[in-house]
Amino acid sequence: MTQGTLLRQITDHANRADPYPLYAELRKTPVSQQGDSLFVVSTYWEIKSLLHDPRISSDARNLSPQAAGSLPEQEEEESALPPAFLKLDPPDHDRLRRMTMRPFGPPHTPRRVHNMRGELGRIVSDLIDGFGDRDQIDLVDDFSYPFPVTVICRLLGIPREDEARFHSWADTIAASLDPDPDQDPGERRRGSQQARTELGMYLAGLIDERRSAPGDDMLSALVTDHSPDGQMTPMEVLSTAALLLIAGHETTVNLITNGMLTLLRNPDVLKRLRDEPRLAVPLMEELLRFEPPVQLLPQRTTLADIDIAGVTIPKGASVWLVLASGNRDPQRFPDPDRFDPDRKDNQHLGFGSGIHNCFGAPLARLEAQLALTELARRLDNPRLVEDPPPYRQNAVLRGPRHLNISLDSCRS
Amino acid sequence: MDGDGYLEWMRSEGRIVIVGASLAGLRAAETLREEGFTGSLTLIGDEPHEPYDRPPLSKQVLLGTASADRTLLPRRWAIDATWRLGVAATGLDMAAKRVRLADGDEVGYDRLLIATGVHARPWPHETEADLDGVFVLRTRDDAARLQRRLTSARRVLVIGAGFTGSEIASACRERGLPVTVVERAAAPLVGALGGVVGQVAAELQREHGVDLRCGLMVTGLEGDSAGRLRCAHLSDGTTVEADVALVSLGATRNTAWLAGSGLGAGPRGIACDAGCRAFDVRGIVTDDVFVAGDVARSPHALFGYQFLSLEHWGNAVAQAEVAAHNMISSSSERRPHLWVPAFWSSQFGVSIKSVGVPSLGEEILIAQGALAERRFTGVYGYQGRVIAAVTFDQTKWLEFYQRLIEGAAPFPPAFPMVDHRAEGLRPVPADFPDPSLPTHGPSVTLSGYSPTDRRVAFTPGRA
Ligand SMILES: Cc1cc2nc3c(=O)[nH]c(=O)nc-3n(C[C@H](O)[C@H](O)[C@H](O)COP(=O)(O)OP(=O)(O)OC[C@H]3O[C@@H](n4cnc5c(N)ncnc54)[C@H](O)[C@@H]3O)c2cc1C
Ligand code: HEM
Numbered sequence: 080m081t082q083g084t085l086l087r088q089i090t091d092h093a094n095r096a097d098p099y100p101l102y103a104e105l106r107k108t109p110v111s112q113q114g115d116s117l118f119v120v121s122t123y124w125e126i127k128s129l130l131h132d133p134r135i136s137s138d139a140r141n142l143s144p145q146a147a148g149s150l151p152e153q154e155e156e157e158s159a160l161p162p163a164f165l166k167l168d169p170p171d172h173d174r175l176r177r178m179t180m181r182p183f184g185p186p187h188t189p190r191r192v193h194n195m196r197g198e199l200g201r202i203v204s205d206l207i208d209g210f211g212d213r214d215q216i217d218l219v220d221d222f223s224y225p226f227p228v229t230v231i232c233r234l235l236g237i238p239r240e241d242e243a244r245f246h247s248w249a250d251t252i253a254a255s256l257d258p259d260p261d262q263d264p265g266e267r268r269r270g271s272q273q274a275r276t277e278l279g280m281y282l283a284g285l286i287d288e289r290r291s292a293p294g295d296d297m298l299s300a301l302v303t304d305h306s307p308d309g310q311m312t313p314m315e316v317l318s319t320a321a322l323l324l325i326a327g328h329e330t331t332v333n334l335i336t337n338g339m340l341t342l343l344r345n346p347d348v349l350k351r352l353r354d355e356p357r358l359a360v361p362l363m364e365e366l367l368r369f370e371p372p373v374q375l376l377p378q379r380t381t382l383a384d385i386d387i388a389g390v391t392i393p394k395g396a397s398v399w400l401v402l403a404s405g406n407r408d409p410q411r412f413p414d415p416d417r418f419d420p421d422r423k424d425n426q427h428l429g430f431g432s433g434i435h436n437c438f439g440a441p442l443a444r445l446e447a448q449l450a451l452t453e454l455a456r457r458l459d460n461p462r463l464v465e466d467p468p469p470y471r472q473n474a475v476l477r478g479p480r481h482l483n484i485s486l487d488s489c490r491s
Numbered sequence: 492m493d494g495d496g497y498l499e500w501m502r503s504e505g506r507i508v509i510v511g512a513s514l515a516g517l518r519a520a521e522t523l524r525e526e527g528f529t530g531s532l533t534l535i536g537d538e539p540h541e542p543y544d545r546p547p548l549s550k551q552v553l554l555g556t557a558s559a560d561r562t563l564l565p566r567r568w569a570i571d572a573t574w575r576l577g578v579a580a581t582g583l584d585m586a587a588k589r590v591r592l593a594d595g596d597e598v599g600y601d602r603l604l605i606a607t608g609v610h611a612r613p614w615p616h617e618t619e620a621d622l623d624g625v626f627v628l629r630t631r632d633d634a635a636r637l638q639r640r641l642t643s644a645r646r647v648l649v650i651g652a653g654f655t656g657s658e659i660a661s662a663c664r665e666r667g668l669p670v671t672v673v674e675r676a677a678a679p680l681v682g683a684l685g686g687v688v689g690q691v692a693a694e695l696q697r698e699h700g701v702d703l704r705c706g707l708m709v710t711g712l713e714g715d716s717a718g719r720l721r722c723a724h725l726s727d728g729t730t731v732e733a734d735v736a737l738v739s740l741g742a743t744r745n746t747a748w749l750a751g752s753g754l755g756a757g758p759r760g761i762a763c764d765a766g767c768r769a770f771d772v773r774g775i776v777t778d779d780v781f782v783a784g785d786v787a788r789s790p791h792a793l794f795g796y797q798f799l800s801l802e803h804w805g806n807a808v809a810q811a812e813v814a815a816h817n818m819i820s821s822s823s824e825r826r827p828h829l830w831v832p833a834f835w836s837s838q839f840g841v842s843i844k845s846v847g848v849p850s851l852g853e854e855i856l857i858a859q860g861a862l863a864e865r866r867f868t869g870v871y872g873y874q875g876r877v878i879a880a881v882t883f884d885q886t887k888w889l890e891f892y893q894r895l896i897e898g899a900a901p902f903p904p905a906f907p908m909v910d911h912r913a914e915g916l917r918p919v920p921a922d923f924p925d926p927s928l929p930t931h932g933p934s935v936t937l938s939g940y941s942p943t944d945r946r947v948a949f950t951p952g953r954a
Contacts, residue, residue, distance in 0.1 A: 131890045133859055133868075133908035169910035170860065383906035434887050 086113040086399075090474045096467035098374070098477070099416065102404035109388040116146035116396045121404040123411035123428070125388050129400060130433035134383045137435060138168045142380045143395030163322035165435065166378065174308050176438065179319050182300030184441065191297075192441045195233065199446060202229050203453045210489050215464065218339055218482040219332065222450070224250070227331035230446055231324050236296020237285070248278040253329050257473040257480075275321075282320050286313055297323075327439045333372030333478030334447045338363075339454060340482055341370055343463045345418055352455040359448040362420040366447075367406075367429030369418050374403040374477045376431065402428040403477075460487040495821065501601055502819050505530040508590055508598055510580045511606035511745070512536025514544070514564065514804065515784030515811040519604050521568040522815035532572040533598055535590065537579035540631055546804055548634040549655050550837060553662035559635035580607075583752040585771070585780065601779065602818045605749075605761060605769065606811065608785040609742035609802065614650075619712040624720030625736045628655060640735055644668055648723050648733035650709050652679035654836045656739035657692065661838035664699045671702040671731045673709050673723075676924050683834075684845065684881055686922025687855050688869055691862050691883065695839045702731075712736060742802060744786050754780065755942050760788040760800045762942035765827040767814035770942035781818055783810040789828060790940075793896065794848055794878075797940060803834045831893055841865060844886050847879030847896045854918040856903045858892075859910040860885055868892065871921055872902030 088094055089101050102121060105111065109122035120126050129135050139147065164175040181187040206222050216222070228249045232242050255271030286302050293299035301316045311319065342349040352358050379398040384391050392398060405428045407415040412422075430437035437443065454461075464483035471480040507523060509516045512534040520532055536542075543562040551557035575592065582591035589597045611627035614620035626637045641647070647663045649656045652674035663670045676682065678689030679696060696703045708726040715721045722732045746756040754777075755762040755770035762770045763782040767789070770776055782789075784807035790796040809830040817825040835844045852871025860867030860883075868888050871879040877900045880892035895904065903918045 128890075128894070131887060133888050133891060133910070134906055136909055170864075170866075173866070173910075382908060 083113045083117075085111075086117070086119060092470070092472055092474075095470035095472075095474065095477060098403070098474075099407060102401060102407060105401065105404055106408060110390040110392065112390070113399075114397075116143060116393075117399065118390070118392045118396055119399045119401060120387075121401045121408075122388070123405040123408035126400045126402065126405040126428060127432055129379070129385075129387065129398065130428075130431060130435075132385065134381060134385055135398065136168050136380050136382050137166055137172070137378060138162075139166065139378060139380070141168075141382060141395065142397060146380065146395055146397040163318040165322055165326065169434065172434065175311070175315060175319065176434075178304070178306050178308050178311055179301065179323075179438065181304055181306050182297050183438075188300075192445060195230070195442070196445065196449075198233060199230060199449050200453075202226060202233075203449050207453060207457050207489065212488065214487070215483060215485045218454075218484055219336055219479060220481070222454075223332040223335040223482075224253075226335065226450060227328050227446060228324075230331075230442070231327050234296070234442070235298045235320055235323065236289070236294050241281070244281070245278075248274040248281075249324060249328055252278070252325065253332075256325075256329060256476065257471045278321065278324075279317060282317050283313065286316055286320075323439070326437075327443065329473075329476045329478075330372045331443050331446055333476060334363075334366065334443065335450045336478050336482050337370035337372065338366045338447060338451050339484070340463070340468065340479060341366060341418060342451065342455065343461060343484070344466070348418070348420055349455055349461075351420075352452060356452045356456075358420060359452045361422070361425070362451070363444055363448055364425045364427060364429075365418065365420045365422050368412070368422075368425055368427030369406070371403045371406055371427070371429040372476060372478060373429070373431070375399050375401040375475055377475060402431065457490045458484070458486050459490055462486070498819070498821055501530070502527060503529050505601040505819075506533070506599060507531070507602045507604070507818065508533045508535065508600035509604045509606060510535045510590060511608055511784070511786070512538070512574070512576060513542050513606065513608055513784075515606035515608070515807040516604070517542040517564055517566075517570075517811075518808050519606065519783060519811040519815040520570045520572055521566070522812045523819065524570050525568050526816060526819060528819050530601075532570060533575060533600075534572050535575045535578065535580050535592065535598070537577065537593075538630060538632075539577035541574075541576070543631050545629070548631065549628055549658040550662065552634045553638055553641065553659060554665055555638060559631045559638065562631060579748065581748050583749055583754065585753055585777070588779065602781065603779060604781045604783060604811075604814055604818065605786060606782070606784045606807075607745035607748070608807075609744050611738070612740045612743050614712065614736075614738045614740075616711070619714075620738070621718075622712055622714040622720045622736075623718050624734050625712060625738065627738050628659065629742070637735075637737070641666060641668060644735045646671065646731070646733040646735070648673065648709075648731055648736040649739060650723075650736060651675075651739040651741070652692075652696075652703075652705075653682060653739060653741060654680065654834075654838075656737065657696070658836060658838045659737050659739065660696060660701050661699070664701060664839070669702070670700075671704065671733060672696060673704045673707055673725060673731070675706070675708050677705050679703070679705075681922075681924055682850065684849050684869075685852060685855060685871075686924075687862070687919060688881060688883075689922075691865060691867075695841060695865060699839045704731075742785070744800075746786065760786050762798060763787050763789050764942075765790060765792070765829070766817050766825045767810060767828055768817070774942050781814040783807065783814040792827075792829065793831065793899075794851065798942070799832065799848070801832050803832060805833050806830055831896060833889075833893070841883050842886060843881065843883055844889055845879060845881040846889055846893045847871065847877075849879040849881055849921070850923055851878045852921040852923070854902070855921040856918040857912070857915045858904060859888060859908055859912075859915065861912050861914060870895075870902065870904060872918060875902055876900065877902045877904065 105121035109125045110120050113119045164172045210216050228246050232245055237245050251274035289299040290302045293303045377399045381392050381394050381396050383394050409415050430440045461484050468479040468482050542564045544564050547562050552559050579593040580590050581593050589599050591597050611629040646669045649660045649672045652672050657679050660670045660672050678693040680692045681689035709723050710726050711724040713722050722730045724730050744760045749756040753771050755772050761782045764776050767781045768776045769780040769782045785802050788798040788800040791799050810828050813826050813828040833846045849871050851873045854872045855869045858868050858870045866884045868885050869881045877895040882889050
C-alpha cells in the first residue's frame with residue numbers, strides 16, 4: 080500500500096466503527112512512514128519503548144517546521160492559556176504534574192478518589208433514575224456525556240448552581256474536538272473559542288474566590304498549596320483545571336459507551352457482571368485494551384534520529400503511537416481480537432505508559448466500574464437498537480455519537 | 492537409564508529438595524509445579540516462618556505501617572510440598588545425594604536446589620555484639636525486635652551506610668528519632684553507586700536531620716553495668732551516646748553448611764553456570780545441584796562473563812525460575828539466566844533504582860535532571876559503553892537505559908533528551924572506592940572469573 084493510504088483510511092469516518100482490520104494491516108510494518116514527516120507506530124513493544132524513550136517529546140515546539148506543517152488541521156485549543164503538562168516535557172511536566180497530584184492522589188492525598196465513591200454512586204443513580212419509564216434511551220446523551228462532567232465539577236469544587244453552565248461549555252468544547260463535516264468550520268471555531276474564553280474567565284473568578292475562602296476541593300488545594308515545588312501561578316492553575324476537564328471528559332464518555340456496547344454484544348459477560356459485580360475490575364482493564372477510548376497519541380516528536388524496528392525516524396518528525404493497535408498485537412496478547420474479561424497479564428496501553436500515563440486513571444476506572452455495574456443491574460433486558468451505532472468523527476477519541484438502547488423497564 | 496527416560500521419570504516421580512525456604516526457594520517451588528513437576532517436593536528452612544518478604548523489613552515494618560508478621564510472600568501457585576521449617580541443613584553428601592539436617596534426619600534427593608541466601612554480618616567483637624541494644628537486620632524476627640526497641644530508643648546509631656543502613660536511618664528519622672550514621676567511606680551508598688551519587692545521598696541524609704559522620708569508623712561499643720549499650724567510640728576519638736546500634740556492614744553467604752561437601756562454595760557464594768548448575772571444587776559443573784538467589788554467583792554475558800553476586804530481590808525471583816525450569820528440562824530446553832541486575836530502594840522520601848552494574852562504572856553522566864534537585868538519571872560508562880544507570884525519583888526512564896546496557900550502547904550517550912541539563916554535557920569520574928575495600932548493602936559484587944574462587948572477600952575489621 081502506498082505511503083499514507085492506510086492512515087487516510089484510518090482517519091476516514093467510514094471506517095470508524097471497525098478500524099481494527101486496518102490496524103492489523105498497519106502492524107505488518109511496525110513503524111511505517113505515512114507522510115513526509117509522519118511516522119506511525121503500531122506494535123505493542125515499539126509503542127511501549129517509545130513511550131519510555133527520553134528522546135521523544137510531547138512538546139509540539141520541537142516539531143520540525145515541515146512536520147508541523149504536514150499535520151492534519153488541528154483545533155486551536157490553547158486560547159492564550161499556557162500548555163498544560165500533557166503537552167510539556169520534563170522538567171516542567173514533572174513539576175506541574177507533581178503539584179497537581181498532591182491534592183489528588185498518593186502519597187499526599189491517598190483517599191481523594193476513594194472518598195468520591197459515594198458521591199459518584201449517587202450521580203450514577205440520579206442519571207439512571209432520569210431514564211424514567213422510557214423504553215428507549217440514548218446512553219450517550221442521557222448518561223455517558225453528563226456523568227464525567229459532573230464528576231469533574233465535584234472534583235474541582237464547582238458550585239452546584241454553576242454546574243449547568245459548566246456542562247454547556249464542556250459540550251461545546253467536546254463538539255469542537257469532533258468536527259461535524261456539515262457545520263461551517265469558522266462558526267465551530269468561534270463557538271469553541273467563545274466557550275473556552277468563558278470557561279477560562281469563569282475559572283479565573285472561581286480561583287480568586289478560592290484563594291480567599293478555600294474549600295476542601297482540588298481547585299482550592301491547587302491555589303493555596305505550598306508544595307516543595309512552590310505554588311502554581313494562577314495561569315497554571317487555570318490551564319491545569321482546563322486540562323482535567325478536557326482529558327477527563329470525552330475519554331470517560333467513550334469508556335462507558337464502548338463498555339456498554341461491548342457488553343450488549345457479549346450478553347454472557349453482561350449477565351456475569353450482573354451476578355458478580357467484582358468482575359467489574361478485570362472487565363474494565365479488558366475494555367481499555369479491547370476498545371480503548373484514546374485510540375492513538377498523535378502529538379509526539381523526536382528530539383534525535385531514532386532507530387527502531389529497522390526504521391530511522393529522523394529528528395523533528397511527528398510520531399503517532401497507535402495504542403489501540405498495540406492493544407491488539409498478537410505478539411503481546413494471545414488471541415487479541417477476543418474480548419475476554421478473565422484475561423491474565425493485561426498490561427494494555429489504554430492509559431498510555433511512561434511519564435504521561437493517565438493522571439486520572441484511578442478516577443476513570445472507578446467512574447466506569449460504578450457506571451457499568453449499575454447499568455447492568457438496573458436496565459431490564461437492554462438491547463442494541465442499531466449495530467454498529469453511529470460514530471463521532473474523531474479518530475483519536477473514538478466512540479459512538481449515540482448509543483440507542485431499548486429496554487423493558489428500569490429496575491430501582 | 493537413558494537421558495530422556497530419566498527426565499520423564501524425574502518430572503513425574505523424582506524427588507526435589509530445596510534448601511532455603513525464602514524468596515528464591517518458594518518461587519522455584521512454584522515454578523516447578525507450574526511447569527508440571529509432579530514428584531515429591533521438600534522445602535527445608537532454618538527459620539520457623541513460612542516464606543516472607545524482606546524489603547519491607549527496613550521500610551514499612553520499621554515505620555510501623557506494616558507489622559513484621561504480615562510480610563508473608565503471596566503464593567502464586569499451590570505447591571503441595573513437605574515443609575521442614577525451623578530446621579537447618581547441616582551437610583551435603585553429593586555422592587549419596589543426601590542432605591543432612593540439624594535434627595539428625597537425612598533427606599534424599601534426585602535434584603537439589605540451594606537457595607540459602609545470606610546473613611547479616613555481625614559486629615565482629617563478640618562481647619560487644621552481645622550488648623543489649625545492638626542489632627542486625629536480616630530476618631523478620633530481627634525486624635520485630637528492632638521495631639519494638641525503637642519505641643523507647645533515645646538515639647540510634649547506624650553503623651554502615653549502605654542501602655539497608657540508609658533505609659533504617661530514614662525510617663528512624665521518620666519516626667522522629669535522633670540518628671547518627673557512621674560510614675567508613677566518604678558518603679553513604681558509595682560502594683553501590685559511587686561518590687558522585689553518594690554526595691547526593693549524604694545531603695539527603697543531613698537535610699533530614701541525620702547526624703552523618705563519614706570517613707570514620709566505629710572502634711568500639713561500650714555498655715553500662717547492666718550490659719546495655721551506652722555509647723560508641725569512633726576512630727576520631729569522639730564518642731556517640733546511643734542506646735540502639737544497628738550493625739549494617741553487609742552480608743555473608745550462607746555456605747558454611749556446605750564445607751567439605753566438594754561443592755564450589757565459599758564465603759563469596761556458590762559458583763554456578765548461567766543455567767544455575769553448581770560447580771564442584773574441581774570446576775566441573777554438576778548436573779543435579781542447582782543454585783539460585785543471593786547465595787549464587789554466576790557468570791554474566793553482558794559483563795564479560797565475570798561471576799556476579801547479586802543481593803537483589805528481582806534476581807532471586809528470576810534466577811529461581813530459571814533454575815527450576817532447568818532442573819526438569821533436557822539440555823536443549825535449558826535456559827540461561829540473563830537477568831540484567833536491577834535494584835530499588837526507598838529512603839528519605841526518594842525512590843532510588845538502578846540497572847546494570849554501577850560499581851563497574853568508571854565515569855558517570857547526569858543524563859537527565861539535576862543532582863541538586865535530587866531528581867536525576869545517572870548513566871555509568873565502562874570502557875566506552877553504557878554499563879549501568881541509576882535514577883532518583885525518575886524511575887520511568889530506567890527501561891530505556893536498560894536497553895542501552897543490553898545493546899552495549901556507546902558511552903557517553905550523545906543524543907538530545909528531554910530534561911537534559913548543562914551538567915549532563917560531560918561525564919565525570921564516578922568515584923568508586925578501591926574495589927578491594929568492602930562495601931555494604933544489597934548491591935552487586937564482581938567476584939572474578941574462576942568458579943572455584945573461594946577467597947574471602949571481606950576481612951571482618953571495624954566499620
Ligand atoms: C532489610 C532488607 C531490605 C531489602 N531491601 C531490598 C530492596 O529494597 N530491593 C531489593 O532488590 N532487594 C532488597 N533486599 C534483598 C532481598 O530481600 C534479597 O535479595 C532476597 O531476600 C534474596 O532471596 P533468597 O531467597 O535468595 O535469600 P534469603 O531471603 O536470604 O533466604 C534464604 C533462606 O535460607 C535460609 N537458610 C540459610 N541457611 C540455611 C540452612 N543451612 N538450612 C536451611 N535454611 C537455611 C535462611 O534462613 C533464609 O530463610 C533486602 C534485604 C533485606 C534483608
Ligand atoms: C477512560 C478514561 C480515560 C482514558 C482512556 C484516558 C487516557 C489517557 C491517555 C492515553 C493519556 C496519555 C496521553 C499521552 O501520553 O500523551 C492520558 C493522560 C492524561 N489523562 Fe487521562 N484518560 C481517561 C480519563 C481521565 C480522567 C478522568 C482524568 C482527570 C481526572 C484524566 C486526566 C489525564 C491527564 C491530566 C493526562 C495528562 C498526563 C500527563 O501528561 O502527565 N484522564 N489519559
